[in-house]
Amino acid sequence: MKRIKGSFKYIFLSIASLISVFPFIWMVIGATNTATDIIKGKMTPGLEAVNNVKMLLEMVDLPLVLWNSAKIAIISTVLLLLIASLAGYGFEIYRSKIKDKVYGGLLLTMMIPFAALMIPLFRMFTKMGLLDSHTAVILPTIATVFMIFFFRQNTKSFNRELIQAARVDGLKEYQTFFYIYVPTMKSTYAAAGIIAFMTSWNNFLWPLIILQTDGKKTITLVISSLSSAYFPEYGVIMVAIVIATLPTILIFFLLQKRFVEGMLGSVK
């Protein structure tokens, strides 16, 4: 009876994992077929991969677009990790009477949808003269409430005696943070880093609104414009999506172990 139950579990898990992996398989197969083959539902690999890549390179300045995305994602991830971890650390470690009220207020702002902020943000950045600049894409992403919350939660399991010991040893506050806290919280940084990188890499609405010229566009904007057509070149779109997915997959696999630890909130 136990065996039957066990094998049911495996059959169910196999089907579930097949379903979740299917879009990726289809994406890769699609990248090797023509648009008409994809429309007709062909599920086997074709011979059009090179052609599709050629067409994509003709339609889009791919290296530039990937560079734009990478630059934005890396800068905003680094700044976000620094700012959010400083804030999370500060909220958890330091004592202040109004700390929790400020924190509560911050959490409340998570409820405001981005669509409501878009027009004021657009006005603000236009007035600052930052329209069509990557700085304008990066700035609103470098301090998110969710990340501050994430760091504060993880800091709860951080051993405070370490800080006291560091103070006694004569370390300055910023030294305690950079030499004691940061190395101890590696897993948290890794998990937050993956989330921040992926969010920034996939960011769509704000770059769409604030960027104006083709030379500044990111990969997500380019994929979106490729798919809006009377006759969409699905094969070319699939190639672009495969290329756009690779960096996030790569980073995830590199940091997978740390990511799981970080999400569990462990401190090493």
Place this chain on the structure above:
Amino acid sequence: MKKLCSMLVMIVLITALVGCGESADKKVDSSAADEGKITIWAWDPNFNIAIMEQAKEIYLKDNPKVEIEIVDYAKGDLEQKLHTNLASGTTEGLPDIVLIEDYNAQKYLQSYPGSFEDLTGKLKHSDFAPYKVGLMTLDEKVYGVPFDSGATGFYYRTDYLEQAGYSAADLENITWDQYIEIGKNVLDKTGKHMLALDANDGGLMRVMMNSAGSWYFDESGKLNVANNKAIQESARIYKELFDSGIAKPTSGWGEWVGALNTGDVASVTTGVWITGSVKAEASQSGLWAVAPTPRLDLPGAVNASNLGGSSWYVLSSSKSTKTAVDFLNTIYGSNVDFYQDILVNRGAVGSYIPSQSGSAYTKEDEYFGGQKVYSDFSEWMQKIPSISYGLYTYEADAAIFGVMPEIYNGGSIEEALKKAEEQVKSQMQ
């Protein structure tokens, strides 16, 4: 000391931000002062963008000092950008020329008055298909330059129809009820469905309504759904198409076009822009033909309609309006050869009537068994009833297709449409 330090850091940061802003501001101003530069926003790299690139090339030959930048966005993205920009009240960042889908034209013109350049008299609008000019007119002023047409046709597989005993003459100027009868015979004799239809897609209903000179809104923009004979009749035909078994249910664009390419269905009634997708399947060359769009059995209904299509608009905030208007006028408003080129290379049917007697329009097309399809489309285009799309086409469309399941299940058409009308009303307030 600490406080002093943090104050200093703050001051440095603020100065950096303000400085950054000032330098970029200057940059924007200097480029805007350049009279000869125009920026254009459009969608579809293989169609609108490619055509605009061609227009740019022709114009720059005679006007080498002008600089033209064409920026490509997805259609929905472009609309989102335009709305945000116009709603924010800042004109910085807006392009000089923008492509707008005809269904949304009035929404932009009425929601953002003064934002678009009045082109009345600056261009010979009488040279364009009248229904297109009607869509971009507000208070007797014409705001756009008509571009591609969505004139519709009834594309059919000659082999399947012949097998069922029909010749081209039998398919001329029919009603939708006759179409259903033909479809039943095709299904009987060939086992093929007559058409592929998404039960939640309003495209075909818009084709039916437009052919009867009607829309979700009347000429004054008032909602006209529950008691609209054309909508009631279209809803009845939708149900009949499924009940008779001649419609193959599909979901989404890919499956719908796939049904044509795989030879699963015998016909499709839609805009001329489908030609590229039909022709993409080379093995079916010579097996297709196009007949006039079936009409509703209502007084005044004609065998011509429209689905989709878009037009060019000049923004009033542009610093180079003169150049922008001249560019559109020189290419889209008078260059007959240009229209021949884009028809041959991109399959684009423009709505500029003088171009339609050109060689490309009168050429026989082997794919369609030697039929002069584009000359036929030009003829139908001029018969399309001129209507006003109002401001909320997509909202009305969504509301009606929200209640269509009730109709498919045998519910009262009048009751269902009343519900849909109430819903649109609440959205309009």
